[in-house]
Amino acid sequence: MNIKLIAIGKTDSKPLQILIDEYTKRLSFYIKFDLEIIPDIKNVKNLSEAQQKQKEGELILSKISPTDYLVLLDENGKEFSSMGFSEELQKRMNTGIKTLVFVIGGPYGFSESVYASAKGKISLSRMTxxxxxxRLFIIEQIYRGFTILKNEPYHHQ
Ligand SMILES: C[S@@+](CC[C@H](N)C(=O)[O-])C[C@H]1O[C@@H](n2cnc3c(N)ncnc32)[C@H](O)[C@@H]1O
Known part of the structure; x- marks a missing residue:
């Protein structure tokens, strides 16, 4: 299995990008991982929230192939402990899917068509x-998940 994370718009903050790069590098030691950034939509000021979500949704779905297992990051999704999330990663690997795709929504979340295409939703907290x-939080949790599965000390430090 490989893992892809899809997000919208380049990371504005340099310190945040440094940490994303660091955890991406660490995670890539365990599994093939790609962070795919969809460029920001142009002239977004002329669009309503619904139009922006719709356009972002179309772009997101254009990146998904029928064999992908799509999971949305959503504050109303299912919550896991880090141990539970590592078990979920193991379950997905056991089912033999080729690509597990996590998607982060834009500033207003996801369009209905993206929700309809997803196999699941996970929340990292009830907070927004x-x-x-x-991006950083989910990459760190996936990395943490693999260190738990490999019985490595990172989770206990
Ligand atoms: C600013 S939030 C959008 C909030 C918006 N009210 C909504 O309905 O989703 C942008 C994106 O960050 C991600 N996100 C923010 N908080 C999250 C959380 N607690 N758990 C999981 N994903 C979260 C989601 O992918 C969301 O679409």
């Missing part, structure tokens, strides 16, 4: 984080 910060 910026769509840029969530």
């Amino acid at each position: 984080f910026s769509h840029q910060m969530i």
Whole structure:
């Protein structure tokens, strides 16, 4: 299995990008991992929230292939402990899927068509984080998940 994370818009903050790069590098030791950034939509000021979500949704779905297992990052999704999330990663690997795709929504979340295409939704907390910060948090949790599965000390430090 390989893992892909899809997000919208480049990371504005350099310190955040440094951490994303660091955890991407660490995670790539365990599994093939790609972070795919969809460029920001142009002239977004002329669009309503619904139009922006719709356009972002079309772009997101254009990156998904029928064999992908799509999971959305969503504050109303299912919550896991880090141990539970590592078990979920193991379950997905056991089912033989080729690509597990996580998607982070834009500033207003996801369009209905993206929700309809997803196999699941996971929440990292009931609180709302910026769509840029969530990148780091989910990459760190996937990395943590693999260190748990490999019985390595990172989770216990
Ligand atoms: C600023 S939030 C959008 C909030 C928006 N009210 C909504 O309905 O989703 C942007 C994106 O960050 C991600 N996100 C923010 N907080 C999250 C959380 N607690 N758990 C999982 N994903 C989160 C989601 O992918 C969301 O679409």
